Amino acid sequence: MTEQTTETPAATVPAEDVAPAGDTAVPPAPKPPRRVLRAVARWTVAALVLGGLGAGTAFGITSMERTDVPGLATGSDGRWDYPELTLPALPAGSPRPYSDGNVAEIHHADLRRLLLPAPAGATVDKKLDGGWVSAERYLSEYEKSERADLGRLLDDSAPRHIAARGWTMPDGTSTRIYLVRFNSTAFAQGFMDSIAVSGSEVPLVGAPESVLDEGWSGGGKVPGTSSYVFDEAKPFGEAQVRQGYVVAGDTLALVVQSRKGKEGTRSVPFHQTVILQNQLLG
Template structure:
């Protein structure tokens, strides 16, 4: 396994986004280190420059964490995708076997195992899963201020998610991180939830706590880069709080991966670290792709 603290520099590449799925027959060993960090770059936002991650198309097993050379990244351990049930295809597999497991975009693996593992030094203070017939959306909806949280609870009762999973932790610098996964009956239902509940043609329509006024965060696409041939079967919407109306500075992202919607939140008094947030979103995106 490649040492994630020894990363090489990649050249420029296009932004991460949905693409064509990996070819059948790919070996089950991780081909290359997940992140390729441009070592000459320093903290995005803090020092006025940027940091780039090259995201590789990984197999359904291990994803290495990222080293922390002092530019704001967190010391994530190696991430592990949970095993697939016998005979079940990967969510975006385009192989003959995929037809037997149902439509594309279905996550058959344990949803709790698809949550990002907390970095070293974190104090884990949220760990919840809700299986089929018993999804628990309370942790997810608690991220939203009233009346947005109440609105989401009513909509989720109608959309009837299949499974839920949440994990949260607090870092020594006071950053509070949350990852919530909500799995629906199909990719079509998840997309409808996205377009009718979370967003409208103007943008986001529900407000997180301490983040009533937000703008799209274009820094993620420039910070996270994929090389030609990389595959990320998920869409990402990234937001950052503007103004000083809340007690904590907030950044958050929605990930839309087939039948699953993920919410990733970082909040911290005074200000969040963009590099650590982008790193968290990128790793969670890989786990779901």
């Protein structure tokens, strides 16, 4: 379609606007057509409205909780309600295990302060209350027939301290966490290789045979650490037993969860527990 053009009649200039003779006449700036002004006004209003809406949306999202934002809400997936985690204070001048000034990856913090706290609703095990435990208590997690050999291996690996915490949740899930600190990272990894990486894992009590946990993706792992997660091979016995190891510098963590009944232990809180304990050791 060809746009039609209508010529605008020449404007009449008032006498007072005519330049005096001898001066260079400067014509007045032409006024934009009214339709152009109306269009500019409409676009200006539209831009202000859109800008206001955009700012309002951004403010709304930043001021809302993540679970309140449509599309970002996360339904209950069985995770436990752990308290907010904080790293313990270090002795003056001591670096974190994975800082540039700690090539040996030594944990200088009190080992007991690196244990994962019990989640909300848990009943804490009075014998595993977050303090020091003996090597015999740690070895009691393994099958009785394996303890003598494992004890000699542990002695040869020169452990310095062992700390532990345990609890039971309302659904009957029992959790025990042990932290074993060795004299060096080589001893920690060597002990791990002997009990769970050599292809003949040392069995835990109630789990004569274990298999790699196929649901474990290694998410949340601190760079520089190693994690090994196992599930009890089917068919389960009286209780299903899950176990996870974390090697972090000079320290080895063992996480054990068990639950009686056909339902057994749930993978989500178990993986959550392994991840959080890993992060505390980083």
